[in-house]
Structures are given as structure tokens and as C-alpha cells.
Amino acid sequence: MAVKKLSERRTSMSNHDFRSILEKLTLLESDLTPTNPTGSMNKQQKSAKQLPALFKPKTQKILGGDPNEKNPMSGYAVGGCEESQEMEEDSVEDNNFGLTPVRGPDSVESKTELIPVRGQAVSLEETSKVKEEASEDVLTKVKNSFTDYLKSLEDDIKQDKDLIAKKKQDLDLKKKELKDLALQTKKKQELDEDYVQFEVGDRICVTGPNEYQGEFGDIVDLGRNSDFVIVDIDGEIVSMHASDVEFHDDQEDVEDWEEELDEDPTQENPGNQASAELHDPTYAECSSPVKTFDVGAENLLEIHGDESNGFEIRHGDRSLPTRFSKLDDAEMALNMFKSKRDAKRAQELNADYIEEK
Amino acid sequence: MLADLLKTFLASTYAYTVKSQYFHWNVEGPDFGELHKFFQEIYEDAYGAVDPTAEYIRTEEDYTPGSFERFQELSIITGQTKVPRARLMIEELLSDTQTMKDLSKQLFDAATSVGREDVANFAAERQSQHGKYVWQLKSYLKEERA
Numbered sequence: 395m396a397v398k399k400l401s402e403r404r405t406s407m408s409n410h411d412f413r414s415i416l417e418k419l420t421l422l423e424s425d426l427t428p429t430n431p432t433g434s435m436n437k438q439q440k441s442a443k444q445l446p447a448l449f450k451p452k453t454q455k456i457l458g459g460d461p462n463e464k465n466p467m468s469g470y471a472v473g474g475c476e477e478s479q480e481m482e483e484d485s486v487e488d489n490n491f492g493l494t495p496v497r498g499p500d501s502v503e504s505k506t507e508l509i510p511v512r513g514q515a516v517s518l519e520e521t522s523k524v525k526e527e528a529s530e531d532v533l534t535k536v537k538n539s540f541t542d543y544l545k546s547l548e549d550d551i552k553q554d555k556d557l558i559a560k561k562k563q564d565l566d567l568k569k570k571e572l573k574d575l576a577l578q579t580k581k582k583q584e585l586d587e588d589y590v591q592f593e594v595g596d597r598i599c600v601t602g603p604n605e606y607q608g609e610f611g612d613i614v615d616l617g618r619n620s621d622f623v624i625v626d627i628d629g630e631i632v633s634m635h636a637s638d639v640e641f642h643d644d645q646e647d648v649e650d651w652e653e654e655l656d657e658d659p660t661q662e663n664p665g666n667q668a669s670a671e672l673h674d675p676t677y678a679e680c681s682s683p684v685k686t687f688d689v690g691a692e693n694l695l696e697i698h699g700d701e702s703n704g705f706e707i708r709h710g711d712r713s714l715p716t717r718f719s720k721l722d723d724a725e726m727a728l729n730m731f732k733s734k735r736d737a738k739r740a741q742e743l744n745a746d747y748i749e750e751k
Numbered sequence: 752m753l754a755d756l757l758k759t760f761l762a763s764t765y766a767y768t769v770k771s772q773y774f775h776w777n778v779e780g781p782d783f784g785e786l787h788k789f790f791q792e793i794y795e796d797a798y799g800a801v802d803p804t805a806e807y808i809r810t811e812e813d814y815t816p817g818s819f820e821r822f823q824e825l826s827i828i829t830g831q832t833k834v835p836r837a838r839l840m841i842e843e844l845l846s847d848t849q850t851m852k853d854l855s856k857q858l859f860d861a862a863t864s865v866g867r868e869d870v871a872n873f874a875a876e877r878q879s880q881h882g883k884y885v886w887q888l889k890s891y892l893k894e895e896r897a
Binding site for chain 2: 745
């Protein structure tokens, strides 16, 4: 068929090329080009059958060709041919009801509308059928071309996705390495008994050999890798190495005791109360103090406990929640508290004016 | 004007009363007992002069002030926000008592000039009382003779 021959002619064209698809569509369109375009034609031109816009006459085979094949140009206004004239005459005779029409010279009348396709004079029904088949084939070809094109795009996208997945995997591996490194560092720190992890807000005591030794303060910031700490000591911001400070939560608790001691001058001697605990079976955790401190005004603070359970400071029947691992630490805390309290009292005694609020 | 001077006198008397009572509450030291009672006597006497002063203002056909803010504006006695030691309390109260004595004298002169003998008499009494406390406070500050 004409369409098949057309497809054979276009074998060199790429199936994935949009241009090829468009050309097919235009060819299809050219088969349907009206044979009687009347846009800008004069009367004489309108009377003659015109070639399609993209008409391309096929070659006729001399050897092995169809002996009945008509001239491709027959029927068109391109100079005419005997065959086309005979065809028109036959068609006129058929529709004259047996009457022989009288024709003038060079007059061509056609009462039967014939649509030439590729120069062949065929009937309307056969032509439309051919057209349908041709359009279906072309559409199928176009559809296949689209499908192949989309498939090629899909393959490209898939390849990109594979690359992205691989990249992501590489990043995950890197993160895993960093995580493992952090875990190793943490484990190492936990194994190191001397290592202490400070946090902002911790109450500390300066134990290092510097001008602030013995002072209490609060950590306000941490240095790089927590090797250095920024401490607020009575309003003064100081930086020092983490090894020069130790945890000391007891300072505030001891100061609370100080207020109690000041407010109640008629308070009983806690030493007597402590001894009462020893004899009174209703008191829990009876134990003799390891050491006793007199902080003034006959107020006694006691250290109880041992090295296995830790040492705690007691005032009467109350004890600080903080436990010290060493007796020296508890003693140092009490000494510091006592010295600070004495200094405060001395300051008050020497001051002409003290704050009312 | 006599009314304005009376208002100043009223606000200053009120501030003087509050300060002496403040020292009565917060005095400390070996002389606590005596000073605690002495300061009480001073503020009770000063408070007794508040109401007559307010009424004398009304007799001058003027309104009497009655808020801390207004008293702070009018008073020539300043308040104390800290707790001085006992000796400093005596010194400060001595200075304020002297100020109240001078203000009483000024009120006496103003009342006399406008013919208000009742106000003048009242001012004269206050002047005499404040003079007595000046003497007593000065005695506390003097060193014991050897």
C-alpha cells in the first residue's frame, strides 16, 4: 500500500526523533489535503483538479510493475492524459441514463466526484477506507515512537536515581564513621576515672593553685572540648582549666543552714540532739560522727559515714543530700563554709550601714 | 502662706515619725534596751502632733495632703533605707530633730505674723519638745567622763 511504501522510504529516520514523528503527521495530513482548494484560485483554476500540496509522484516500474497501474499524474490539472480523459468520459456516460451527452471541444464535465489518490482514480469509499487505514498505521507508529521516547527518558532518570542512592549511601557511611568515633571517645572518657563532665549551671569549688582557690562559683560556659570552664565567682567571670575545679553542690545547702542558725538564737544545741539520736531507738540511721565542727554560736555540724558509702554532713537530724567520696573533701567544705561565715559576720560588725533588704 | 508652711510641717512631722519608729525597730547593740524605749517615746510624741497640724490646715480653708507621694514631695526630712549602727541612728535622729525644731520656729513666726495665736502656740510647743530631744540625743553621743 501507499503508506507501507512510505514507511519503507523513511527507514533511515530515527524512531525516537520528534522530527520523524512530526513528518509522519504532516504526511498523513498531506494525504488528506483537499483536492479542490478554492482559496485564491480563479475560475479556470477552480474548474481543474489540483495536485495535493505535498504530492510526490511515485515511479512506475517498467519491468515487473502493475500493467494496470494508471499514470500517477492522471486526473490532475498538469497537462492531462488520455487515460484520465477516458476515465472521466466513462463516468459521465454511466450517469447519463443511457443518453449520450453532447460535449463541446475541450470541455471536461464530471458529474461524479472522483478523488484521486496518488494519481489513481478510485472511488470515494475505497479512498476513505485507505485513508483510515493509513491514518491508523501512522498513529500507531507515532504512538510507538512516543512510547520508546518515554522509555528512554525513564532509563535516564533511573540511572540518575541510582547515582543519588549511591551518593546517599556514601554519606551515611561517613556519618556512621563519625558516630563510631564519638562513641569511642565517650567510652574512653567513661573509662577515665578522673574525667568529670561539667555542664553549664554546675556549682563548683576552685581547688587549683590559683588566686581563686577555695572560692565557690557557678559554671556559665564551657570551653573547647570542655577542657576549660568559664566560672562566675561572686560576679567575677573567670576562665580556668577544668582540672582546677570540682563539683560542690553543698555550698548552697550549707548557706541555708546558716540562715536557720541566725534566725533561731534559742535553738537547742544540735550536739545534744545528735546524742539523743544515739539513745533513742526511734531515730533511723544512728551513727556516731566521724568529725564535729563548731561553726559558732554553739552550732555543731557533724560528718558521718565511711569511705565505702561516702561521707555526709549533718546538722541535728537533718543531713545534706550531697555525699563526699573522701573525708578530706567534707572537711574542706565545712572549713570553707566556716571561714566564709566568719568573714560575713566580721564584715557586718565593721559596717556602719547594712542593707535592710 | 501659712497653709503651705503647715503642709510642709505636716509632711515633715510624718517623715520624722516614720524614721524614729524605724530606728526603734532595728536598733542593735549593748544599749538596745534604752534606745529602743527612747526612740519609741520620740515617735509617739511626733505622731501626736500630726492630727492638730492637719486640722490647722483645714482652718486655713485649704485641703490637707494625705498620701506618701505627697508627703515625699513636701517633707524636708529624708527617709533611711539602710540599717545604721546604733550610734549613727542617734546622730541621724539628732540632725532631724534639730531640723524639726527650726521648722517649728519658722511656723511660729509665720502664725504670729498673720495673727493666728493658736497655731503660734502649737508651734511653740513643738519647738520646745524638739529642743528637749536634741539635748537628750546629744547626751547619748558624749563620751563618758573618765
